[in-house]
Amino acid sequence: MAIDTEVCIVGAGPAGSLVAAELVRHKIATVLIEAGPRHDPSRRAEYARQLLAGVNPWRTPIPEMDRYTTGGTTNYPLELHRARGVGGGTLHWEGYSVRFHADDFRLRTRHGVADDWPISYETLEPYYARAERALGVAGVADDPWASPRSAAFPLPAFPLSYSDQLLARAVRRLDVAVHHLPQARNSIAYDGRPPCSACSTCHACPTGAKASVDLTHVHPAEATGRLRVLPDTAVLRLETDAGGRVARALCAGRDRREFPVSARVFVVAAGAVDTARLLLLSTSSTFPGGLANRSGLVGTRFMSHPSVDVVGRMRERVYPYRIGFSTAMSRQFAVARNRAREGAFLLELLNSASPPPAVIAALRGGWGADLRQHVREEFGRMLGIRIYVEQLPDPANAVTVDRAVTDYFGQPVPRLTYGIGRYERDTLDEAKIIAGRLLEVAGATELWTTELRFASHQLGTCRMGRDPRTSVVDADLRAHDVDNLYLVGGGAFATASSSPPTLTIAALALRAADHLVGRLRPARV
Numbered sequence: 001m002a003i004d005t006e007v008c009i010v011g012a013g014p015a016g017s018l019v020a021a022e023l024v025r026h027k028i029a030t031v032l033i034e035a036g037p038r039h040d041p042s043r044r045a046e047y048a049r050q051l052l053a054g055v056n057p058w059r060t061p062i063p064e065m066d067r068y069t070t071g072g073t074t075n076y077p078l079e080l081h082r083a084r085g086v087g088g089g090t091l092h093w094e095g096y097s098v099r100f101h102a103d104d105f106r107l108r109t110r111h112g113v114a115d116d117w118p119i120s121y122e123t124l125e126p127y128y129a130r131a132e133r134a135l136g137v138a139g140v141a142d143d144p145w146a147s148p149r150s151a152a153f154p155l156p157a158f159p160l161s162y163s164d165q166l167l168a169r170a171v172r173r174l175d176v177a178v179h180h181l182p183q184a185r186n187s188i189a190y191d192g193r194p195p196c197s198a199c200s201t202c203h204a205c206p207t208g209a210k211a212s213v214d215l216t217h218v219h220p221a222e223a224t225g226r227l228r229v230l231p232d233t234a235v236l237r238l239e240t241d242a243g244g245r246v247a248r249a250l251c252a253g254r255d256r257r258e259f260p261v262s263a264r265v266f267v268v269a270a271g272a273v274d275t276a277r278l279l280l281l282s283t284s285s286t287f288p289g290g291l292a293n294r295s296g297l298v299g300t301r302f303m304s305h306p307s308v309d310v311v312g313r314m315r316e317r318v319y320p321y322r323i324g325f326s327t328a329m330s331r332q333f334a335v336a337r338n339r340a341r342e343g344a345f346l347l348e349l350l351n352s353a354s355p356p357p358a359v360i361a362a363l364r365g366g367w368g369a370d371l372r373q374h375v376r377e378e379f380g381r382m383l384g385i386r387i388y389v390e391q392l393p394d395p396a397n398a399v400t401v402d403r404a405v406t407d408y409f410g411q412p413v414p415r416l417t418y419g420i421g422r423y424e425r426d427t428l429d430e431a432k433i434i435a436g437r438l439l440e441v442a443g444a445t446e447l448w449t450t451e452l453r454f455a456s457h458q459l460g461t462c463r464m465g466r467d468p469r470t471s472v473v474d475a476d477l478r479a480h481d482v483d484n485l486y487l488v489g490g491g492a493f494a495t496a497s498s499s500p501p502t503l504t505i506a507a508l509a510l511r512a513a514d515h516l517v518g519r520l521r522p523a524r525v
Contacts, residue, residue, distance in 0.1 A: 001259040005031045005228070006520060008249055008263035010235045010278065013088020014502055015489035015509040016269030017213035017221075018134065022513035024226040026521055031228045031261055032218070033251060035270075036084025037061060038231040039091065041208065041215060048199070048206040057204050058083040058091050062254065064408035065234070068273075072397070073419035074452075076304060081456035082271060086231055087214035089271070089456065089502070092203045094325060095183040095210045097137045097503040098346075099128050101335050102147040104497040111339040114392050117494045118466045118475040121147050124507050131506035132182075135211040136190045139182030145335035155187045158196075161351040163318040163383055164328035168349075170442035171330075178349065181329040184211035184503075191216065200324030200352065230261075234409055238266060238282040238291055238485075245484045246291070252409055265484045265516065269509070272302065272458035272491035276399040277414040279462070279487075292462075292479035292487070297472050299400055301393035301463060303496040305455040306420050306428060310435035311353050311384040312444025318383050320354045326386075327351060333434065334390070334498045343427030344390040346498040347435060353384025383444050385435040388455060389427045390498040391420060399461050428452070457501050462491040476515040477508065488512050 007023055009016045012034035023030045039047075039058075047057035060066050068078050083091045102121035107114040129151040131137075138155035157180045160168065168178035185202075186195045186209045193216075196209040208215050221227040233251050236258065241247040248260040268275045276299040282291035290298050326348050334344040355363075357375050364374050402415040436447050465471025468480035477492055479485040488509050490501050497504075 003031060003228075003259070003261045005029045005261065005263050007031070007265045007267060007516065008261050009033065009267040009269060010249065011088065011268065011270035011274070011489070012086045012214070012218060012229065012231075013269060013271065013489070014090050014213050015505050016088070016267065017217040018506055018509040019267055019269065019488055019513045019516070020227055021217040021221040022510065023516065024221045024224045026517045027226060028517070028520055029226050031230060031263070033230045033233050033235055033249065033261065034084075034086050035065065035234045036086070036231065038086045038229070039214065044204065044208065045206040047204040048201040051201055051204040058085060060084045062408050067405060067407045067413045069402045069405055069413060069415045071415060071417035076416055076418045076454055078273065078416060081454065081458065082273070085214075086218055086229060087212045090212045091214070093456070093502060094202045095185045096500040097132065097135060097139075097182045097184045098329075098499040099146065099149075100497045100499055100504050101145065101331070103335065104495065104499070107339060107495050113340050114495045115465070118464055118471075124504075124511065125150060127507035127510045128503065130510050131503055134510070135184040135216065135503070135506060136186055136193070137182050137184050137503070138187040140180050143179045143331060144177055145331045153182065155190055158183070158187050158323065158327050160327045161323040163320060163351055164326070164349045166318060167383065167438065167442050168328060171438045173441055174437065176330060176332055176438060178328050178330050181326055181348065183325070185209050185325070196324075198322070198324040200321050202325050235278060236281070236409060236411060238278065240284050240286055240291070240482070244286045244482060246482060256409060265486070265520065267486045267488055267512075267516075269488040271489060272461045273399050273414050273416065275487055275489060275491045276461040277401055280401050281411060287481070292472060292481045292485060294481050295469055295472060297463065297470070299461050300395050300398045301460045302397040302399055302416065302418065302458070303391045303393055303460040303493070305388045305457050305496065305498065306391060306424050307386060307388050307453050307455055308428060308432065309350065309353070309384050309386050309450040310432055310439060311382050311448055311450070312436075312439040313446040314381050314383050314442075314444055316443070317380040318354070320352050320380055320382075321356070323351055325351060331499070333431065342430070343423055344498040345427055345431040346388045347431075348386040348388065350384035350386055354380050354382035383439055383442060385438060387428065387431040387435060388498050389424050389431065391424050391496050393460055393463070393495060394419075394421060455500070457490065457496070459490040459493040459496050459501060462487040463494050464492045465494060477512040478515075486512055486516070
């Protein structure tokens with residue numbers, strides 16, 4: 001089997017799917033390749049039940065595809081933080097859709113650390129507005145630190161939960177402001193999908209109220225007849241022609257039979273880890289160090305968001321879970337900072353810090369009336385704040401390939417070398433103190449902090465920039481070294497901010513799609 005098309009996209013997550021939807025809208029024939037399966041929307045309720053039972057409903061059917069190795073000083077558990085399948089990371093994300101602040105794009109200019117992006121917030125702002133409409137973001141413009149916006153949120157904000165209202169009132173005494181957390185879930189019916197049922201299974205939304213690009217973009221794009229989706233298909237390498245342009249993607253399905261997909265333009269949107277791995281595996285006489293890697297930077301400066309929860313016990317109940325997700329946040333410590341000395345961090349007010357009744361019962365043990373009374377007494381007495389810290393780009397944090405270990409297809413697996421530095425650790429320490437004070441002023445006692453963990457945000461391995469010597473892609477996400485190759489997604493981020501990245505990934509994808517449409521369908525004069 002050999003396939004020929006105008007555009008070949010690798011990866012059906014938010015970046016690849018939004019690009020595909022835009023291309024087919026302009027009548028550009030597109031093939032969308034996804035290593036994972038296509039999940040049946042009618043089984044979403046079953047997936048939610050699996051999630052509640054502690055089973056990952058998005059696990060890869062062939063575990064050998066997910067092999068990787070690690071190095072460095074800190075373990076980043078990649079197997080917990082990615083989802084293969086049509087929909088990619090939006091299958092299991094919580095839907096938080098926060099724009100970056102204008103300062104996040106100019107850290108070097110404003111604070112003398114890290115790097116500036118080759119585009120500004122003002123350049124990306126119209127695409128933020130488009131991304132919010134595309135995903136159906138519910139919110140209200142009450143963030144005192146937000147950069148200017150040109151359009152209102154497409155959906156009204158969810159009301160603040162009881163516990164978020166309680167904490168928001170209390171922290172005013174410390175001059176800390178709390179505001180709504182924008183999120184890509186329906187507060188009212190939108191785009192043919194129902195409003196959220198607040199069932200607290202956001203990582204496997206059973207109703208389709210949370211935006212998942214398999215529902216919002218892939219299915220409608222397929223209905224045009226111009227998009228062909230190849231699920232359960234791995235791209236083994238990209239092959240170039242004599243001029244150094246990508247000519248074909250060599251693919252294989254579960255049967256390991258190889259076949260080519262040829263195209264005029266290739267878009268790799270496989271996530272920061274797998275995009276870097278694919279480029280490093282695609283060696284040739286023209287690119288002996290990996291495709292688009294003349295700078296030697298492919299795979300370097302991997303970033304995520306170090307995170308901890310600070311939790312305290314309340315004398316009164318805080319009635320968790322009545323809204324099934326967090327509704328409030330504060331960016332006060334993400335923006336109003338001298339980031340040369342003080343790292344940025346975001347505070348998410350947790351609506352689910354209290355363990356559910358089944359967990360309380362399991363931890364206590366026993367039976368009968370005493371256990372029943374204990375659960376009644378303990379449930380709903382925990383108030384918590386989650387901290388997300390910005391990580392600066394560090395060349396030592398990198399994705400490489402480990403040729404000593406192979407995956408299901410006999411390909412070398414990715415090796416993730418990772419650690420967090422003094423800048424991030426000092427920021428975490430400060431953030432834990434501040435979060436503790438906020439909880440104490442709300443009346444919490446017996447404070448404790450969870451172990452360090454990381455968000456499912458993988459960024460920075462194919463960074464964007466103006467100079468081919470110090471970056472991999474340009475402002476349009478086209479590879480400096482390869483004229484017909486685009487690298488779309490979180491890997492292009494020059495810095496990480498402390499905000500969730502998906503809305504920015506979507507905005508960048510829409511901007512890259514506009515560039516591609518202009519290239520493939522130039523306007524007639």
